[in-house]
Amino acid sequence: MSEYDLVVVGGGPAGLAAAIAAHHQGVRRIVVLEREKELGGILQQCIHNGFGLFVFREELTGPEYAERFIRELQSVGITYRLETMVLNITSQRLIEAVSPGHGYELISARAIILAMGCRERSRGALSLPGTRPAGIFTAGTAQRLINIEGYMVGRRIIILGSGDIGLIMARRLTLEGARVLAVAEILSYSSGLTRNIVQCLHDYDIPLLLSHTISAIRGRQRVEAVVISQVDAMRRPLPGTEIEYPCDTVLLSVGLIPENELSQKAGVALDPRTSGPQVNESMQTTVTGIFACGNVVHVHDLVDYVTEEGQRAGRAAARYLADRMVSGDPVIRTIPGPGVRYIVPHCISPQRLDGALHLMLRVDNLYRNARLRIASAGHILKEIRRELLTPGEMERLRLTPDDLVGAVSEQLTISVIPYESNR
Amino acid sequence: MNLTAERSLICIICPKGCRITAVRDATHPLGYRTIGNICQRGEEYAIDEIIHPVRMLTTTIATRNLRLPRLPVRTREPIPKHLLSDGLALLAGLEIDHPVQMGEIIIPDLLGSGVDVIASRSLD
Numbered sequence: 277m278s279e280y281d282l283v284v285v286g287g288g289p290a291g292l293a294a295a296i297a298a299h300h301q302g303v304r305r306i307v308v309l310e311r312e313k314e315l316g317g318i319l320q321q322c323i324h325n326g327f328g329l330f331v332f333r334e335e336l337t338g339p340e341y342a343e344r345f346i347r348e349l350q351s352v353g354i355t356y357r358l359e360t361m362v363l364n365i366t367s368q369r370l371i372e373a374v375s376p377g378h379g380y381e382l383i384s385a386r387a388i389i390l391a392m393g394c395r396e397r398s399r400g401a402l403s404l405p406g407t408r409p410a411g412i413f414t415a416g417t418a419q420r421l422i423n424i425e426g427y428m429v430g431r432r433i434i435i436l437g438s439g440d441i442g443l444i445m446a447r448r449l450t451l452e453g454a455r456v457l458a459v460a461e462i463l464s465y466s467s468g469l470t471r472n473i474v475q476c477l478h479d480y481d482i483p484l485l486l487s488h489t490i491s492a493i494r495g496r497q498r499v500e501a502v503v504i505s506q507v508d509a510m511r512r513p514l515p516g517t518e519i520e521y522p523c524d525t526v527l528l529s530v531g532l533i534p535e536n537e538l539s540q541k542a543g544v545a546l547d548p549r550t551s552g553p554q555v556n557e558s559m560q561t562t563v564t565g566i567f568a569c570g571n572v573v574h575v576h577d578l579v580d581y582v583t584e585e586g587q588r589a590g591r592a593a594a595r596y597l598a599d600r601m602v603s604g605d606p607v608i609r610t611i612p613g614p615g616v617r618y619i620v621p622h623c624i625s626p627q628r629l630d631g632a633l634h635l636m637l638r639v640d641n642l643y644r645n646a647r648l649r650i651a652s653a654g655h656i657l658k659e660i661r662r663e664l665l666t667p668g669e670m671e672r673l674r675l676t677p678d679d680l681v682g683a684v685s686e687q688l689t690i691s692v693i694p695y696e697s698n699r
Numbered sequence: 700m701n702l703t704a705e706r707s708l709i710c711i712i713c714p715k716g717c718r719i720t721a722v723r724d725a726t727h728p729l730g731y732r733t734i735g736n737i738c739q740r741g742e743e744y745a746i747d748e749i750i751h752p753v754r755m756l757t758t759t760i761a762t763r764n765l766r767l768p769r770l771p772v773r774t775r776e777p778i779p780k781h782l783l784s785d786g787l788a789l790l791a792g793l794e795i796d797h798p799v800q801m802g803e804i805i806i807p808d809l810l811g812s813g814v815d816v817i818a819s820r821s822l823d
Contacts, residue, residue: 320820323757323758323759323771323773323819324755324757325755325757325773335755337757337771337773337819338819339771339801339819339820340801340819340820342820343801343820343821422759423759423769423771424767424768424769425768425769426759426761426768426769451758451783451787452758469714470709470710470711470714470716471711473709474708474709474711475711475754478709479754479780663715664714664715664716666714669714
């Protein structure tokens with residue numbers, strides 16, 4: 277059995293940032309376990325630009341963003357293992373892993389950082405009606421096939437869901453010579469960034485059908501046609517609105533789910549709203565010595581914030597390993613109020629804060645000219661005005677230790693105060 | 700140059716996504732005046748987008764005898780939008796058969812744009 281001070285599960289942006297930050301804080305026996313053939317995670321297939329505006333003040337492609345961190349990891353001499361799949365983690369921080377090089381092995385860790393990322397919601401999770409022919413891919417799978425493996429997935433394409441990956445793929449497929457017939461979105465707004473709607477759809481005259489969904493997929497061997505219908509307020513297809521699109525491929529861009537099988541095996545409590553671990557201000561889970569960061573905790577829009585979260589987890593794990601983690605009492609819980617879908621972190625120990633903390637949250641709907649109110653037992657601690665709040669964009673609220681001085685109870689509620697009730 | 704009389708576009712400078720209408724106006728120093736933008740940056744974006752639209756070109760190139768079958772590449776800076784499709788066609792015909800470093804020039808001065816195409820990653 278090998279022993280490490282810190283085992284990082286996952287070598288994507290969160291794991292890389294966490295391992296490097298822990299090393300900077302003096303942790304030396306670190307290993308990063310990555311199941312793919314190379315580090316970098318999903319960034320390696322995101323060949324478009326737009327990464328790193330906050331971290332590097334440049335617009336990099338995914339592979340470039342990844343390579344900067346991989347180089348740093350290698351230059352400071354952090355150990356990493358590729359093609360290494362973690363099968364189990366116990367609450368005693370024993371890790372079972374398999375790899376071609378080492379076979380089955382047990383690794384013991386004094387601290388663990390979970391950085392497994394997320395995966396795409398698939399057709400099964402949607403119960404899409406129709407036959408089961410070839411030609412139905414999640415957008416990320418298609419992205420990997422085209423950008424890394426070098427396979428084209430189809431010629432005439434329908435995309436379901438207007439998340440950013442779907443929008444990016446609409447452009448990518450068009451540039452590779454395919455015809456994207458439409459992007460259908462069941463909601464009345466897109467969860468994608470405006471920038472992507474303009475530069476991926478408008479630039480190529482690809483229609484975005486809001487309040488529409490796929491009501492049938494036809495084809496025996498391969499997709500032959502897709503029927504798209506308008507939906508009512510309850511998101512049910514409206515009879516009489518069906519339009520059939522002859523096509524050979526369907527891409528699904530219908531949401532990402534944090535990948536937490538290992539967290540659950542380790543006994544880490546999850547938040548049903550995020551499907552990720554409950555964490556505190558130090559990104560520590562409910563199991564002592566196990567930390568989590570990045571998309572395994574909650575799905576981010578920007579990799580820059582994943583990096584930042586990874587660094588926070590790495591620094592906190594280093595403090596924990598050096599026995600410098602101060603007592604957590606008192607603990608303030610963050611409670612999503614009206615309009616707020618989730619908040620990360622789930623609890624805060626003010627005396628553990630190393631400077632300001634960013635509360636990350638998502639709202640449940642579109643709000644214009646609204647305010648975000650942070651309150652404790654009816655006492656308003658802070659209010660922030662936002663011209664636009666949308667579920668597609670994660671909100672970050674900066675909270676300083678001073679802001680928490682007025683917290684009179686053990687709860688902090690954050691709610692959206694819509695424009696109508698502003699007076 | 701195509702000087703459109705009026706054009707509407709959505710600003711992408713910030714998440715607000717202002718719907719801007721740019722109207723040809725010879726009295727305006729930039730040739731257009733804009734309606735619907737909340738801030739100055741919106742006006743600059745809209746006029747740039749009409750007079751000189753640019754985009755970053757990102758794609759992949761085929762490889763031979765390297766660890767992966769495709770090498771991701773990009774233009775070092777955004778290039779005029781009208782060059783995208785010829786640029787892609789040119790890159791589609793290339794094959795890289797030697798190890799490359801991130802940032803290495805794959806094609807200098809793409810189509811006379813003055814902008815190089817560079818490797819987005821190292822690959823051996």
